[in-house]
Amino acid sequence: MERGVFISLEGGEGAGKSTQIKALSNYLTDNGIKNIQTREPGGTPGAEKIRDLLVRGDVSLWTPKTEALLMFAARQEHVEKTIKPALATGKWTLCDRFADSSIAYQGIGHGLGMDSIESLHQWVLGDFKPDLTLIFDLPVSLGLQRTQGHAVGENRFESMDVSFHERMRKGFLSIAKSNPDRCIVIDATKSENEVTNDVIKVIMAKYGKMIHGQSC
Structure with missing residues (x-):
């Protein structure tokens, strides 16, 4: 059986990843591609428990x-x-x-350094990485504005100061520049439908033959 494709969706707070992952999943399903949606931190019962530790509480809860x-x-x-x-x-x-979120958030946002996070990645996961990463980019002020009204309690990262979010945004763009074969930057300031169309264009450009072959 042919291995599935691993696609990650990245970006700052309020970039619309949750909306776009659903839209992409629906598109793939409509074209006969079996897929799952998952998230980080989380994705397993144990990891979801760790998620609660990370996304709730005061910004200074953890070093x-x-x-x-x-x-x-x-x-x-x-x-x-x-x-x-x-x-x-x-x-x-x-x-x-x-x-990539660990590089942008902890490595660059918190100042641990990209090398430290990449070394940790190598120790934990080796060379395992997504086949494609979509980085949804928008100004920090707009992203934080969009997060108002999100899940109550899961706002620890959103509550960090604006300078942290600015560093994090630059981090994602730096990751994209350093990994042009894997990462594609998506303009997240556009309307929801426009962003979805841009995502599908990227998917079809890279995997169109695979998708059409599956749906035939």
């Missing part, structure tokens, strides 16, 4: 190093128990955030 270690603890569970098994059965796996 940056502790935060990074918790993220990778959840990610190890997620990869081994959800992502790899899905890919092995041929399912496309759509993930709302993955390891």
